Amino acid sequence: MRPILLSLSIALILPFLTTPSSSALAQEASSAESGGIGIRLIDVPAAAQSNPRAIRYIVDSLPPGTVIERRVEILNQYSSTQSVTVYAGSARIVSGSFIGDDGAAQNELTSWTSVSAPEFELGAGKSTEVTVTVTVPEDAVEGEQYAAIWAQVTAPAEEGATVTNASRVGVRMYVAVGPGNGAAADFSIGEVKAGRTEAGVPQVTAQVTNTGGRAVDVNGSLQLSEGPSALSAGPFATEKALTLAPGEDGTVVVALGSDLPDGPWRATLTLTSGLVTHEATADVTFPEAGESVAVDTDTGVGAWPFLVGAAALALMIALGATFWIRRRRTRRSADVPTPAQTQP
DSSP states (O other), rough: OOEEEEEEEEEEEOOOEEEEEEEEHHHHTTTOOOOEEEEEEOOOOOOGTTOHHHHSEEEEEOOOTTTEEEEEEEOOSSSSEEEEEEEEEEEEEEETTTOSSSSOOOOOHHHEESSSSSEEEEEEEEEEEEEEEOOTHHHHOOOOEEEEEEEEEEEEOTTTTTEEEEEEEEEEEEEESSSTTSSSOOEEEEEEEEOOOOTOOOOEEEEEEEOOOSOOEEEEEEEEEEEGGGOOOOEOSSSOOOOEOOOOOOEEEOOTTTTTTOOOOOEHHHHHHHTTEEEEEEOOOOOOOHHHHOOOOOOOSSHHHHHHHHHHHHHHHHHHHHHHHHHHHHHHHHHHHOOGGGGG
């Protein structure tokens, strides 16, 4: 018997995220069918209700020995019953992206994770809830780990086929282990560059560094003001979320309109990850082609302190010079004899 290879169509999540209707699975199941499998997180800790990341992903900081439960809802948007497999698979952060490993690859976090319904049949248009349990052992190593809860459907293999097509969607898991809440999530915005793509489209890029103790998913928007003829433009959204593990850095990209004037512009970049928001401003001009030199971003301190300092220094120099001239004149006058001292 020849081995069967598994071909996967993968996505990581938007509530209700679904598999693409153009996937091989949908086409093989029935030429008339469309839809996919969707998944979303139901349970959000009370303390994290205002955190956009915690609403979409399983994000938590847990002491060793802790047990948590989270429910996910799975929806069958195909027009026929589907066999669904649910499991935890390992994941990594690579080059600014959250990457789910192939198949049911394991790491420490997945070994702590179980699901209440690993396999089931789900009717067309139906949904069901699955409970995810994370049991952190007492001797767990401190640090943050990544995984995903996957819902997968597999097309029946044709007789003699060597490839089986499958599609899966997942909910990301960011789980940190350590006493207390651990180091807070944070990031910084570094140099900002204005440039153009190979197609000549203007874009702004910014260097971002994860300066906190948790992974971040950074996205946001750019607003342009004080442009030619007092023009304003935007906001323009970042191309995609930049995912960074603690200590990592990467680049966010904002693509702009092709008909945008070169500038100069006042660029205000606002980036957010969960409850953390930072803003940077810079004066940018788009080059004719390629990328321009980096420009320093404002840190909230304007130019006036430096102007005041320069003025104060100039005043001190002027006062010193005046004092020195007066003192020298005094010395010279003291050297000239008075009439009483002059001999006849």
